[in-house]
Structure formats: C-alpha cells, structure tokens
Amino acid sequence: MTTRHPSRPRLQRWLDTGDPRRVANHIDTCEQCQQTLDELTALDETTVADLQAATTPPEDLRERTTGGVDARLRDEAALTAFGDLFAIGWDVVRAVIEPETTDRGAAQDPSAPADDPNGGPS
Numbered sequence: 001m002t003t004r005h006p007s008r009p010r011l012q013r014w015l016d017t018g019d020p021r022r023v024a025n026h027i028d029t030c031e032q033c034q035q036t037l038d039e040l041t042a043l044d045e046t047t048v049a050d051l052q053a054a055t056t057p058p059e060d061l062r063e064r065t066t067g068g069v070d071a072r073l074r075d076e077a078a079l080t081a082f083g084d085l086f087a088i089g090w091d092v093v094r095a096v097i098e099p100e101t102t103d104r105g106a107a108q109d110p111s112a113p114a115d116d117p118n119g120g121p122s
C-alpha cells in the first residue's frame with residue numbers, strides 16, 4: 001500500500017481554505033505531513049515577524065496566518081473529541097434510562113457497558 005502525501009501547495013491551500021477536507025484526514029494520521037505543515041506554519045510566523053518589524057500588522061492578519069492554522073487543527077480535534085464524548089454519553093444515557101423505561105423485567109446491571117468505549121474500531 002502506498003500512502004500518497006498531499007503536495008506542499010496542496011497543504012498550503014488547505015491551510016488557507018480548509019479544502020479539500022480529506023487532506024485534514026490524511027494529516028491526522030501522517031506524521032510526515034504534520035511536519036511539513038509545521039514548516040509551512042513556521043514560514044508564516046517568520047512572515048508575520050518580518051511584518052511586525054516593519055510595521056504593526058492588522059490583528060486579523062495574524063489571525064489568518066498562525067491563528068488560522070491553530071483554529072483549523074482545533075476544529076478537527078474538537079470534532080473528534082465531541083464525537084467520542086457523544087458516543088460515551090449515549091452509552092451512559094442508555095444504561096441509565098433503558099432499565100426504567102423499557103422495564104424488561106430483568107434487573108439490568110447499569111454498569112455493564114453496552115459498547116466498550118475504549119475498544120472501538122480504529
């Protein structure tokens with residue numbers, strides 16, 4: 001199996017626009033591309049530093065360069081965390097509610113996991 005890495009321009013475009021989404025999925029699992037992203041981000045920071053030396057850049061310029069990358073990655077991480085939280089939450093909700101609302105006549109152990117939250121497919 002060959003892993004195809006997005007080209008640098010493609011990574012840069014993802015930084016700028018968030019497209020294509022599958023680049024984010026790839027970066028999530030590819031250390032090499034994360035490193036490339038770090039380099040691209042470092043370049044951006046250098047650019048911002050240069051601009052600051054010459055003049056004070058508008059606040060949103062920093063937002064669009066370094067902050068934009070952080071926000072993008074944070075969005076991805078938050079989505080993943082939210083998904084995990086939600087899945088675990090539903091297990092708890094089901095375990096708490098089902099014995100009372102469905103009343104199957106059996107004393108269900110509420111601590112018995114419906115799904116193993118740690119053993120999901122990956």
Ligand SMILES: [Zn+2]
Nearest residue numbers: 005030032033
């Ligand atoms: Zn890669």
